[in-house]
Structures are given as structure tokens and as C-alpha cells.
Amino acid sequence: MKKENVILIFAACTLLLSGCAQNSGAAASSTTTAVSTTSASTVPSETITEAITTEAVTTTTSITEAASAPDLSTQTRLFRGYVETDKEAEYLFGAPDESSEQLSELTYGTLLEIYTCDHNGWYLAELGREKVGYVKADVIKEYPHKYPFGDPLFGGYVASDSAINLYSEPDESSDVIRQIEGWTQISIYESEVEGWYVTALAKTDDSGEYDVGYVKAEYIAEIPDYNMEATESKPNEYGFYELQDPPVSGISIAALSGTWYNPDKPNEQIMITNDGDLYSGSFTFTEENSDTINGSVRLEYGLNSDETRTYWYTFYKNGGTLWNAFGADGVIPLSDLYAGQSGEPHFVRAS
Structure with missing residues (x-):
């Protein structure tokens, strides 16, 4: 074979094998066909096929190996995504091919950073700043969408008197999405980074969307377990029931901690x-x-005629006599306390 023809064949192979939308099998097939047509008039066809097939396989192998660990500094980040699937798990692969190495299992809600173009139905993705591979594009949704998670790790709360930050990344130098008031109850989800949890809070615009981000694990505590199968307890003499299971998010005695005053009687x-x-x-x-009154404060509930619950912060004097009860509606931040059906007396949180 003449030197000029060998150079032409190699150049054609390299050109056709480049491009993010081609998988390795398709690239090898296209190269063999295109170059055979170009060179058929100069040497016997069986010689061309053998030479080109060898060249194509070598080049394809090197491309597959390179794809298993691409340099993300040369790629364009498209968006953060999460896995949405009906299967037990999807996988992060070493190449855009389901027969390639499975780098990591991806369960529903797993967060990924999505990069560059679609490789014939595949995305280049980064998992936890440690693993880079390929994931099928049809199981990836842009994040945040609605609530993009399955079951939480546990029900938690902010174990702090002060508000904490909800970050866009598991990094204190990242953007702060919003703040979460101290003692707020939140659902806690697994994060890909040690020392951080993922959580979500409903947006304040009633859109049904969520602010989803990261919180530092050191500020989060788990809500104690309750007997979820316990039968309805009997009410006490004041008609209040002892709590058997966790109430709706945002209702807790912890949220009351602090000083409150009566705006009509500041003393x-x-x-x-x-x-x-x-x-x-x-x-x-x-x-x-x-004069002072000392006692205990509890979170209890009353049953309505339709068997729904109304939660109350109940204050009992030492000795067990009920002093007052304030409606517990879960509003965050909690800044007002209204007693009984009339709403009087009314207390506000001291600044």
C-alpha cells in the first residue's frame, strides 16, 4: 500500500470516530464502510478491510478507555439532575454502553452533576465529586423539580436556637438558598458527601415546589421514635390526648423555647x-x-367531630392543673401564641 493511502485511511478513521453522539460500535462500523469506499481503487479489497478494521478497533478501544474517566475541566456542566426510575436502581457506567463496567448503583433520588452533550441517549455525569461516568438520559430529571426523593433517612429537626443555612452545594462557600429557623422539623435525606444531609422546604409562594439543598449534619438531630401502631389514648380530664405519634412538621415544644410577652400587658x-x-x-x-406560676408545657391534641386532630401547646401548673392552652398550627417561624377558641390572651415572641 502506498504511504499516501495509509495516511488517508488513518485520517478518515480518526475524523469519523470523533464526536460525542457516536457510540463505540457505531463508530467502528462507519469507519470500515467509509474508508473501504475511498480506497478500493488502489489496493485489493481484502487488504483494505483487514488494515482498516485493525486501525478502527485500536482507535475505538482508546476512545472507550478515555470515556471512563473524562477530564471534567474540559466539559460543560449542563445542570444538576436526579434519578427518577421505577426500578430498584440504575447505574453509573464506565462508558455509554450498558455492557460496560458498573461504577456505582443509583437509587431513586440520587443527585448527579450532568455534563456536556447526549451520547446517543446517555449523559456524562459526576457522582459525589468522586466518580465520573455515564448514565442513561431517560432516567435523569433536572433538579429541583417537585420533591425529588424517595423515603427519607429519618424525621429530623434543627437542634439549635439559631437559624441555619440551606446551601445549594455541600459546601459552606456555596450559595445560601434560604435559612431554616431553629427547632424546625424537616425530613432528612442521604447526601453524597459526608457531614451533610439533603432536605427540602416548601416554597412560600404556594407553587407546590420545594427549596432543595444541603444542611450541615452537626446541626440536625433525629426525632425520637414513636409507637406508630399505638391505639388512641384516653383523653385527660381537660379533653387533651397524649401524643402517640409525630405531628405535622413545624409543631414542637422546641419551637416555643424563649421569652414571650403580652403586648397588651408588657409586664x-x-x-x-x-x-x-x-x-x-x-x-x-x-x-x-x-407573681409567678411554674409548671410543665406539653404538645397534646384534641379530637374534632370528624376524628381529625387539632394540636395544642398545653401548660400545666405544678400539681397538674391546666393553666392555659395555645393553638399549635405549625406556622414557621412561630411568632404568636393565641389561647383557646377566643385567641386571648395573646403572646408574642420577644426579640
Whole structure:
């Protein structure tokens, strides 16, 4: 074979095998056909086929190997995505081919950084800043969408008097999406980075969308377990039921911790402490004449005629007599307490 023809064949192979939309099998097939047609007039066809097939296989192999660990600094990040699938799991592959090495199992809700173009139905993706591979494009949804997760790790709460940040990345230098008030109850999901959790809070515009991001694990505590199969307890003499299972998010004694005052009688104040317990604590009420009432505060509920529950913060004097009950509606941040059906007395949180 003449030197000029060999150079022409190699150049054609290289040109046709480049391009992100071609998989390795298709690339090898296209190269053999195209180059055979170009060179058939100069040497016997069997010689051309043998030479080109060898060249194509060598080049294809090197491309597959390179695709298993691409340099992301040369790629364009498209979006953050999450896995949405009906299967037990999908996989991150070493190449855009289901017969290639499975680098990692991807369950529903797994977060991925999605890069560059679609490889015939595949995305280049990064998992946890550690693994880079390929994932089928039809199981990836842009994030955040709605609530993009399956079952949470546990029900948690912000174990802090101060608000904490919800970050866009598991990195304190990343953008702050919003703040989460201290003692707020949140669902906790697994993060790909140690020391961080994923969580979500409903947006305030009633759109049904969520602000989804990362919180530092050191500020999160797990809500204690409850007997979810317990039968309805009997009400106490005041008609309140002891809590048997967790209430809706945002309702807890921990959220009451602090000082409250009556705007109509500024010298009337309630000091509430939760003592590290979400659903019980203690209080001291100071009257206008400086007399004080001490006791315990609980989260309890009453049953409505349709068997639905209404939650109450109930305050009992030492000795067990009910002092007052304030409606617990789960509003975050909690800044007002209204007693009984009339809403009086009314207390506001001291700044």
C-alpha cells in the first residue's frame, strides 16, 4: 500500500470516530464502510478491510478507555439532575454502553452533576465529586423539580436556637438558598458527601415546589421514635390526648423555647425551656404584679367531630392543673401564641 493511502485511511478513521453522539460500535462500523469506499481503487479489497478494521478497533478501544474517566475541566456542566426510575436502581457506567463496567448503583433520588452533550441517549455525569461516568438520559430529571426523593433517612429537626443555612452545594462557600429557623422539623435525606444531609422546604409562594439543598449534619438531630401502631389514648380530664405519634412538621415544644410577652400587658411574660425535648418542657409565667406560676408545657391534641386532630401547646401548673392552652398550627417561624377558641390572651415572641 502506498504511504499516501495509509495516511488517508488513518485520517478518515480518526475524523469519523470523533464526536460525542457516536457510540463505540457505531463508530467502528462507519469507519470500515467509509474508508473501504475511498480506497478500493488502489489496493485489493481484502487488504483494505483487514488494515482498516485493525486501525478502527485500536482507535475505538482508546476512545472507550478515555470515556471512563473524562477530564471534567474540559466539559460543560449542563445542570444538576436526579434519578427518577421505577426500578430498584440504575447505574453509573464506565462508558455509554450498558455492557460496560458498573461504577456505582443509583437509587431513586440520587443527585448527579450532568455534563456536556447526549451520547446517543446517555449523559456524562459526576457522582459525589468522586466518580465520573455515564448514565442513561431517560432516567435523569433536572433538579429541583417537585420533591425529588424517595423515603427519607429519618424525621429530623434543627437542634439549635439559631437559624441555619440551606446551601445549594455541600459546601459552606456555596450559595445560601434560604435559612431554616431553629427547632424546625424537616425530613432528612442521604447526601453524597459526608457531614451533610439533603432536605427540602416548601416554597412560600404556594407553587407546590420545594427549596432543595444541603444542611450541615452537626446541626440536625433525629426525632425520637414513636409507637406508630399505638391505639388512641384516653383523653385527660381537660379533653387533651397524649401524643402517640409525630405531628405535622413545624409543631414542637422546641419551637416555643424563649421569652414571650403580652403586648397588651408588657409586664406579663412567659419563659419557656424545652430541655432538649421536642414535645415537652417547662415554663415560668410572670404576672403584672410579679407573681409567678411554674409548671410543665406539653404538645397534646384534641379530637374534632370528624376524628381529625387539632394540636395544642398545653401548660400545666405544678400539681397538674391546666393553666392555659395555645393553638399549635405549625406556622414557621412561630411568632404568636393565641389561647383557646377566643385567641386571648395573646403572646408574642420577644426579640
